[in-house]
Amino acid sequence: MAAYTRDDVDKMAEALRSLPAATKNKLSKQGVVSHLAAEILGLQERGYTIEQVAESLRSLGLVITNKTLSTYLGRLKKRIRRRERKGSLPLVLRRRTRKGQAPVLGGRPPSQQVN
Numbered sequence: 001m002a003a004y005t006r007d008d009v010d011k012m013a014e015a016l017r018s019l020p021a022a023t024k025n026k027l028s029k030q031g032v033v034s035h036l037a038a039e040i041l042g043l044q045e046r047g048y049t050i051e052q053v054a055e056s057l058r059s060l061g062l063v064i065t066n067k068t069l070s071t072y073l074g075r076l077k078k079r080i081r082r083r084e085r086k087g088s089l090p091l092v093l094r095r096r097t098r099k100g101q102a103p104v105l106g107g108r109p110p111s112q113q114v115n
Helices: 006-017 029-035 037-045 050-059 066-086
Strands: none
Touching: 029 037, 029 066, 037 050, 037 066, 050 066
């Protein structure tokens, strides 16, 4: 059994106090997809396939399969449908807008949407 001096303990305490604050900036793959939902759904509205979106995400460093992306988007769309029935959209799908403008879903304001 090792014995520690008060100096050793004081040094340990100082080292622990000097550690930076823990951050919760890391996201799971599903968190990344949720965070990028508006952009991904906008790409799909513009004709991109799941495979093309997944390939783009992989080229940007996200390790994700087509099936996983499809599953996560399916879960997200299910939540969107539930919330639409309740009358509110998830915050990740509410794009920031200039004061007085309506929120944009999927990348284009209603005035610019193509039918």
